[in-house]
Structure formats: structure tokens, C-alpha cells
Amino acid sequence: MPHPLLDKHRPLLDGALNAIATRGYWSAFNEMPSPKAYGETAPADGKAAFDAHLGQQFSLDQPGQTGWHGGEQSPYGVDLNVQYPVCAIEALIAAGQQAMGGWQKIGADGRTGICLEILDRLNRQSFEIAHAVMLTTGQGWMMAFQAGAPHAQDRGLEAVAYAYREQAFVPAETIWEKPQGKNPPLVMKKHFEVVGRGVGVVVGCGTFPTWNTYPGLFAALATGNAVIVKPHSNAILPAAITVRSIRAVLAENGIDPNLVTLAVTNDRAATQQLVTHPAVKSVDFTGGNVFGQWLIDNCRQAQVYAELAGVNNIVIDSTDSYRKMLGNLAFTLSLYSGQMCTTSQAILVPAGGIETEDGHKSYDEVCADLAKAVTGFLAKPEVAHAVLGAIQSADTLKRVEEAASGRFGTVVLAPQKLENPEFPRAEVRTPVLLACDAGEEAKYMEERFGPISFIVKVADTAAAIALSERIIATHGALTAGVYSTKPEVIEAMTEATWRSKVALSINLTGGVFVNQSAAYSDYHGTGGNPSANASYADSAFVANRFRVVQRRYHV
């Protein structure tokens, strides 16, 4: 008998299973923050729910609580002052392990049904979560809603669908009957139990506290593991709301809510104790190379799924849609002030310039025209603020200043500080564009997170493709792009990406951007270059999170 929640949400699961098999467009959750989609009172209710957290203690009723901790600084300059429970690491781990037995026993169907119920619940909190994402990360409202709520929920559902598919391959039991010629056959009854590997820790990032957290969270949870969410110290609220809702749904369905807990700490040693604990069997991480590599080197007891830094790049060879190309790039470079792990950092342009439908454009013209396109795109303040959001961290602000100083290359477009009338204390910067030669590798060949991009002068297209491949193979990239009207160039770039293992966007000129990846259809990362050792979401992302324990006996 299938679990009642699996029955209830079967269309959701079937839709996701079909979508990951066909990889066409599909979405379970409406991306428009409209009353029509979410109910007349949803926007106001969500805002009120968000406001109610401000200045309060965010109770979670977790074991081993020793105090409270907060301190999130909103990039919009809004006072948050939320305090979160600090709990002893050992208590959270022990409670998670304790809760795993019941979670195992309800089986893959039960776990899937409850995960779908959780996602449905989270979807109904989309406005509340979107405000939390916006105010902690500095994203613009539309992105905070879409990426923070429905798209993150889609990524979570995607992981649940992969986990379900892999677990569904394992029959609960079988009769094994081996013929023995004229003698009676050997007959064995066998049972196969899916068991989680242990406690999973999901380490969140400061820029996408739900979108980058839900895949690992739901992959680990759906496959039978306890999960401890360790949010970024400046983006706790979206994770805390998520964890509270998960705990509520678990408890409503007879599962020990301590299966999923929030680990907030102001203590680096406690975090290290958590991720290296022998009971922790998986760590999902999104963030910088220093801590990411530390995790890979030190969490030897766990599978580490890490999304790290990269140097995303685009090769421009030629185009028959010059203006649209520039417009597409301008949007990519501006969106959330380039604070996406998928934003292009290096744009590789032949020294001899490029051919366009509008005639030949020299390298310098391409630089100037791209600068103009960005400036033009951000000319209207309301567009600029909606697209740029705010700068998430002081480190990024500092990098923008350094870039503006010319230290990393010739400034083609200087950053501007904008005043946001709605959020007077918000730190808003327009993108910096720098020019440099391909030989100046120290300038552009490491991630400079934020609204900082390089237009790199390369000998010719072939050299640009070779450089792109080398950058990706050695420094990693989540995204690559190419613009060309020549099939042989696209072919060469395609083959280069097979070797360097990066997703390629070709001649994007319309309403799709290289830095966007769509759940169910686009693999986010390939797991095959230094920017990430795993992809959201594929079979490999879930298959090693559980083990099958069999038993057999004569019948």
C-alpha cells in the first residue's frame, strides 16, 4: 500500500520523473509572485510572516540548545536582529541518528511522500521565504522570489525524483529460484532494505541560501539520511524557515522531527567538529575554494559534494545578432551584480576583432559596445535596482574597488555606486568591465566573485577555444558560452567542452542567459571540472547516498 502522501502528490512526482527523463521544460511551482498563482492574500501574508521574525528569537525546539546567535547583516541595510538557537553538535548528531530508524522503516515511498509534502508546504511559504532570501542575500525581489522559492523548490523536487527513481529500482523482496537439472531447484527468499548512510550535513552559501541548499538537503533526506543544515552565517533566516517547516511536516507524519535540524554557530571549531564527525557520511557544500578544499581534504569519513569557484567564460568569434548578443551579455553581467556562481567572468575576444551583421568590430569596439550595452541596460534606476540587487559582502565590495583601480586590467567600464531610494543603506554597484591580454593570466584566471568581468584579448578564435578549455580544465567553470556564425567553430568549441566538461550555451541572444540553469532540464555543473565535483541533479548525486542491505533464507 503506497504511503498516503505519495498518493496525494503522485502527479507532482510523475511530472518530475517525466521531466528528468525527457529534460523538456517543466515546473512544479509557479515562478510568478502573483496573487493569481498564490492566492489573493499570499503577498501580504508572506510579508507579514517575514516581518514577524524580525527582532525575535526563532525557536526550533531542537535538542542540546546552549544559547542563541544571530548577527545577519542585510545587504539592503535593513535591521534583521533575528536570533537562532545554538545547539551542541553532539546532541544534533545523536538526535539525527536516533531519528533515522523510523525514517528508514517507512521506506522510499513514505520518504518520498513526506518530502513532496514538505516541498508543497515550502511552496506555500514562497513569499515569506522570498523576503528572507532578498533581505539576507541582496538579491532583487524577482530573483529572490523565483530563485529563492519556486526554482529552489523545483531543484529540491528534482533531487527527490532522482532519489525516488534510484530507490525504486531496488525491489523490497524477491524469490530467487535456481534450477538444478533433475533435482529440485534452489529457492531463496531475499529482502532488500534501503538504508541511509548516516547524517548528512548541508553547508549553505551566502548568495543562494535555498537554491544551492535544497538539492543536497532533499537528496540526502529522500535517500534515508538525517540532515543537519549549516547555513551561511549571513543567510540563516531562509534556512531556519525551511528547517522549521520540514520539522513540522515530519512531526505531523509521525517522524521524529530531529531528523532535520539547523546548526547555527559562531565558532569555526564547532563547524569543523560537525563536518568531520564520524557519524556524518555526506557533506554538501557551495562556496569558496579554501573551505571547500578543506572539506574535501578533511572530511574523509564522508562523501563531499562540493560546488567551488570557477572562471566561467565565453568565446566570441562572430555573430549575426550583434546588438542582441550585447544585450544578452549585459543582462548576464548585471543580474544580481554578477554574484552568481554561473556569471561569466572572462569574455574571450580575438585580437583582430569579430565579424557581425553590422560589419567588422575591432576588439576595442567590442569592449566599448559591451560597456555601452551594460550602461544602457541599467540606465533606468528601477531596472537597475531590480536587476542588480545589492552587494552581498564587504569582500565583494572591496573586490569591486580593486577592480575599479585598474589593478586587474584596463577599466573599460567603471563601477557606479547607485542610491536605492527604497533601501537607503543598500550597497549597490554597477558592473566593472576590464580589458586585458590573454597572457596576463594572473589578472583574469582566478575567480573574482562579483560584478567584475574581463574582456580578454586572444590571438584568434582557435586560441580562444584552447584558452577556454585550459581555463576550465585547470580552474573550473560552471558555464561556458560561444558566439559564432561558423559551424566549424561551434563544433570545435563543443568538442573542447567535452574535454573540459562544462555546459555550453551557443549564440544566446534571446530570453535565456548563460548564467541560468533550469531544473529538470539543465545540469547545474557537470561534476567533471574543478568548479564542482558533482552535478545538480543526476543519478550520481543521489545513488551513493544510500546502501542496500539484503537478507536471504531458504524457502
Add this chain to the structure above:
Amino acid sequence: MPHPLLDKHRPLLDGALNAIATRGYWSAFNEMPSPKAYGETAPADGKAAFDAHLGQQFSLDQPGQTGWHGGEQSPYGVDLNVQYPVCAIEALIAAGQQAMGGWQKIGADGRTGICLEILDRLNRQSFEIAHAVMLTTGQGWMMAFQAGAPHAQDRGLEAVAYAYREQAFVPAETIWEKPQGKNPPLVMKKHFEVVGRGVGVVVGCGTFPTWNTYPGLFAALATGNAVIVKPHSNAILPAAITVRSIRAVLAENGIDPNLVTLAVTNDRAATQQLVTHPAVKSVDFTGGNVFGQWLIDNCRQAQVYAELAGVNNIVIDSTDSYRKMLGNLAFTLSLYSGQMCTTSQAILVPAGGIETEDGHKSYDEVCADLAKAVTGFLAKPEVAHAVLGAIQSADTLKRVEEAASGRFGTVVLAPQKLENPEFPRAEVRTPVLLACDAGEEAKYMEERFGPISFIVKVADTAAAIALSERIIATHGALTAGVYSTKPEVIEAMTEATWRSKVALSINLTGGVFVNQSAAYSDYHGTGGNPSANASYADSAFVANRFRVVQRRYHV
């Protein structure tokens, strides 16, 4: 259009796909070494093919050959004197990388078809391979044939089936069409390319040079990787025959044969250079903890799939088939002189003895009766030699002597040296049984590979179950067993194995033995305890061996 070899072997693939989904009994390859199954002349032809290798140079036409190396010592004392090509590691790796492009381009269908053709070819060489396995490992003839040929081929096919299933989920292309309200939809064409991760190295073991090699070999190969087979220095011939056949099938089908090569070396540094090479992205290993842990610690550039040592154990609580239980255990302990990674090493018996259909049996009686059962089972020399085979290594011979000295426990059954009339120089030993107390952990709680088993006196059944769980969680095990007439004991043992993550055999008294695992049905290892970090064969064994590289563009 499907690849012609996939068409040709479609029933084989479909059979395997169905078998891994249902986990009932199925086999693609006949396990009886009979002329009826393999053709009238097959036994003689196979023997002749094997004999033709002896004293010869085994040519493979691989790149970078620098010399020849041999030196295999047959446990049966037969002179082999085969010489194998020694090739420069860099040359093998470069050639493998070079060959991967063509292997990628024929796609999952083509790779699967060619792998099936290879397995079919290897099956026709079963007698030749069986002689090679027998003479290099010391296995008895029947085991050498079954485990060395058809069962190994089944394990290879199983890996191909898993690899095919996972790759088949990835559509070659899709149209992604996202509605835009009243505006025209966004439409993207997307292509998804399955690419191997790099060169795979498969490190063979000295006891099962095909059975333990084929899963990793075919998992890596079918998912698009080049493979370098590094055989155990004393069991090269079965691997060399395998590699030569693979290279022949590849070449016949237009694939560069250097995709699969044999790495023979007498130089530890060369092996280390091979497995830590940046181009090597997976290492499959079966063998001891020292080198296995070295691989895990040092091959950080690769996924390491390692099957290491363990302390397999059985809890005896009670039985209603005392004689059959003893007979089943006697066979397990004797088969291939206990030189299986699945042989039970520790038999946990309550100090107060056990209840049987034949009345109460004290701990001492159980020890004596098991000793008698082994002695009785091996009483006829022809049975003894067929079952025991020969001792594979001098290290194992030494361990048997040490065990016989009483150093590891009270000798309940002393080993006997048997003379094999057919192979006068064969080293044959009957099993050693030792008795010790549960507290004497240093004696039984590490792997003592070979025909050495302990009957461990434990306070009671509950303590035995707890001890079993602790042994497995801390030292690992590929197999566990329990004998009990009480449902609550079986339940408690079952739950313990869910925590320690080991396959459990319950009340085996018939023609199935705890040390045997059947392809398609039994998971060999769980990947969840220290004896192995992966299982043959499941989705996790294949899903992370390839990556998906996508490209997309407007249409």
C-alpha cells in the same frame, strides 16, 4: 539507429536489465563446464589454447613497450613461464586518452553493444580462461571455471546493464519550450553528451583475477572510459587473455584497441605512478587494507572503488537442522581453502551452548561437531582436492602454520597437509579451527585470510549480535550469517545488519552458502562498512563514472 552489436545482443541486455530490476535468478552464461553447453571440442580446445601460452611471450601490441616480465608461481606447482609486455605508463595513459574520443562518439548504445560482444567472446574462451585462473590462483577446477569464467562474465554483464540503464536515462537531445504568457515561448534545443571521466585503472587480486576485475573493468569501459588493467603479479594470465580479446573486439569494430591495455610491472613505483596520474579518474581495487588504504589516501584525483579486508562472521543462536547447519558451514570454511573475501572467519557461539532439534549442544560440543563436520566433508581425497584447491600464497601458508601453533587460539581442528596426486607440488591444507573467548579480540578481530576460522565464545546471543555489529562496523565484513529458530533473534540480527550495513544469510542449511553471491540478485558488499566502499553492482557503482556535458541554443 541502434548499433548493430546492440541489436545482436539485445536479448542478453534485456535479460540482464530485467534481472537487476527483479533480482530473481538469471544467468547469461552457462556455469557447467560441459561439451553440451560449450561445444564438443570446447574443453580440449580451451586446454590447448591455455597450454599454448606456457613458456611463451604473450604479445599484445601495446604502445611504449620496454621489455617483458613474468614470474607467476602456480600454487599447483606447475611451471607457467609466460612473459608479458612491460609498457611505459605514460604511453599507456596517453594512448588510452587518445582512444576515448572514438569511444565517446559511438555513444552508450555502441559502447554497450561492443561490451556485450566482448563478453560473448570471453564466454567462448571460458575453458582457456578457467585453466588460467585455476593454475594461477590455486582454485579447484569447478570453481575456476564457474567463478573464473561464466560467473565473472555475469558480473561484467551486470555492470554493463547498470551502466546502460544510467546512460539511457540521458536523452541525446530535447526541445525545451517555456511558455511566456501571451508572448511566444522561449524555445531551446539542447544536446546531452555522455563523456567518460578519464582513464580507469583496475587493480586485480591474486585469488579472483576475473570475478573481482570484470565489474570495475566493464563499469568503467561501458561508461566511456579507457581502462588499464593492472593484474596481481601472480595472476596475470587471466587478465592478459581478457585484455587481448577485448582489444581484438575493439579493433574489429573500428575502435582504437589502446582503449584497453594491460599494465604489467615489477616496479612498485610504476604502479604508484599509474594510479596517481592526473589523467586517471577511477581506480578499482580488490585486496588488502595496506595498499587499499594507500590508494584511498593517495589517489585523490580519482574515484577509488575499493574492496578491502573484513572479518566476516556468523551468529549461532539455535537451529532445528544441526547436521545440515554444520554441513553448510563445513563447505563454506573449506571452499577454496577459505581464500575468499566472503569466507566466514568468526563464528560466534553463546557460552551456554545452543538448542538444536537434537537437544542442547554445549559450546565445546559445537566446536567438536564443526571440526568433525569439516573432517568428514573432506574425508574423500577427490572431494578434498576439488573443494580446497591449493594455497595461493606463501603468506597464507605461513598464517596457517601460525594458527596451527595455537598462537591465535586453542586449536579445535588442526590443518592437514594433503598430497594432490595430480599436482605433486601443490600446497594443500585443510582448514584450521580455533576456539577463543570474545574478550580475546586481538586474536580474531582482524582478517586472517585463508583457511583459518574462530569459534568465539560469547556471553549469550544478545552479546553475539552486538559483537557481530561492532566487528562489522569497525573492521568490516562482506558477509554475515545467523542461525536461529527464534523470530526475535532473527529480527534483532536483521536490525543490527541494517546499522552495520552487511548482507545477511539466515539459517543456510542447503545448497547456498554464505560466501557465495549471485550476480544480478545479491549485492556483493554493501559499500557501507569498512570492508568495501562500493558494492558490485548497483547504480552508485556506475553513475559517477561518466559526466553529462550539455549544449543548448535558441531555435
